[in-house]
Amino acid sequence: MKTGIAVNFALDPEAAKKNLAHLKLLGYDCADLGGFINTETEWFTAPAPERLKRWEEIGRAARDAGIEFSQTHGPWRFPPQDFTDEDRAERFEKMSIALEGTAAVGAPCMAIHNIMPWGGGECPDPERFTELNREFFARLIEKAKAVGVVIALENMPFPKLILSTPEQVLNFVKEFDSPYFRICLDTGHAAVFGISPAESVRMIGKDYLACLHVHDNDGRGDYHWLPFRGVIDWADFSRALHEIGFEGTLSLETNVSGKLPQPVREEWEKALAATARYLTL
Secondary structure, eight states: OEEEEEEOOOSOHHHHHHHHHHHHHHTOSEEEEOTTSOTTSHHHHSOHHHHHHHHHHHHHHHHHHTOEEEEEEOOOOSSOOOOSHHHHHHHHHHHHHHHHHHHHHTOSEEEEOOOOBTBSSOOSOHHHHHHHHHHHHHHHHHHHHHHTOEEEEEOOSOTTSSSOSHHHHHHHHHHHOOTTEEEEEEHHHHHHTTOOHHHHHHHHOTTTEEEEEBOBOOSSSOOOBOTTSSSOOHHHHHHHHHHHTOOSEEEEOOOOOTTSOHHHHHHHHHHHHHHHHHHHO
16 A cells, blocks of 8 residues: 655646655655646646646656646535536536646546535535436546546535435445446545444445545534544554555545644654554554
8 A cells, every 4th residue: 555645836847846745755646636626727728738748747757746636626615516508518628628637647546526406505406416426427437537547526514415425325336337436535524424424434445436636623623633633543543454455555634733833743744644654564
């Protein structure tokens, strides 16, 4: 099992080199690329030939640094804006671009959230919600297949929203019976429901678990705390990954505070990387 962490930087190969070399020094094997989250940046707005060139250069920068992109994170707007046909069409277009970019940087999968026609706080029509998501992802799977990238649907921290718990996501993904549609297990999102991430790993199993977002919280809010700060049983989580034979990346979706003085921050970053390695043992 490899270790990784979420990173984000400008659509600039030099920025990529600096960030990825730092990850290598900390001892990580992989990175979860967050450049595709914000669709208002050059990752999307640069002309298509230019952004493709830079995506490919960033992929080379990662390989030169000895870092793999284990995954990317697809477009996400908060609060969700999937209310109209136009909103959903725009999101589909951006997700399709992000899939192309994921392939260009050399990542095997893209973690993504479901579409939320009434936002994250309400779901007045569960049947319509499921219908819209089925239609959306059926089309997106074809895009993913065309570029050779796996879509990893993520469990969410919204108690009123269906397709939030790991079990709901697993059942939905299984409907499609596609190797290009799998699951990203978010440990913190599971904990918000009082659900054990370890038991979620065992339920999902090796065949459906494509990637991870690893972080902690107090069981009530999605705070993206460092592991061992909150309520999650990390020993059992690590044990579960080994039980199913997970061969992917233990990828952190958390980081140390940017307010720390630089020398102190460096020590915390080293400790965080060591924590990730510890969880793979």
